[in-house]
Amino acid sequence: MNGLEIRGKSVLITGGCGGIGLGVAAEFANRGLSVLLADRDISGAAALCSANPNVRCIEVDLGNFSAIDAVLKPLLTGNDAPDILVNGVGISPKYSPTGERWTAWTMPLDHWQDVLRVDLDSIFYTSSLILPKMIERHAGRIINIASLVSRTSGGGVAPIHYVTAKTAVLGLTRVTAQEAGRYGITVNAVSPGRIDTPMIRDVPDKVNQSIARNIPLQRLGTPKDVAGAIVFLASELADYLTGVVIDINGGMYMA
């Protein structure tokens, strides 16, 4: 995809210093884009930033809307606002402090709200901040990272707050695509399956390996696998795609 024309010169990736975010950042940076990573923990991006002057980080808690206002709002609303927004932030805490799996009837309200705020509300908020500038430019790409769980309800493994948030991301994507289309903006989602990042290392490696054996393509996904679909959605090849979801799961889910 090296000869691809990307529809923009700059990209902001939220949750950008995690496993998938760094993979996406590297693909955009390799294509000459200016990349800004917004994350509450920027330590994971040190190597990428020092190797690539086009990549910068900004530290912000995306579950805190005053912090977004203070740190990100000026960047999203000013003349240098990024051309492409990748909403990649996400958390998926599965266990109570005593090690039990949360259920719909045991999950405390504050845990529910914490996950909805980071995994869903932040996407709504960052998108709402950047859209007026995209509308003014009559151009822009928003790519939201959902999850396979939004198709499968989590298979009894993923917790209710995460599944709810990721399912709602698909609705948010479609409505934003519907409303923003007339302004030349596309809004799409990717839905990763089991991707080898810190997020899935809350279970022993043998559990992940056993999951991998049952995937038709016989392996876990990589951040590069997800990045490929995101770069595609940001490119000229996807000019006529909006409101779609691309599943990236090695065949774990086929509809």
Ligand SMILES: NC(=O)c1ccc[n+]([C@@H]2O[C@H](COP(=O)([O-])OP(=O)(O)OC[C@H]3O[C@@H](n4cnc5c(N)ncnc54)[C@H](O)[C@@H]3O)[C@@H](O)[C@H]2O)c1
């Ligand atoms: N890894 C998978 O198997 C998988 C599958 C489906 C979907 N996803 C989604 O992909 C996205 C990226 O996940 P990942 O696998 O790279 O996980 P990750 O844990 O490696 O990265 C998540 C990043 O989000 C950041 N973050 C978390 N809460 C934050 C907050 N309040 N403010 C700012 N930053 C915050 C973390 O610091 C981390 O850098 C998430 O939305 C996740 O739900 C991952």
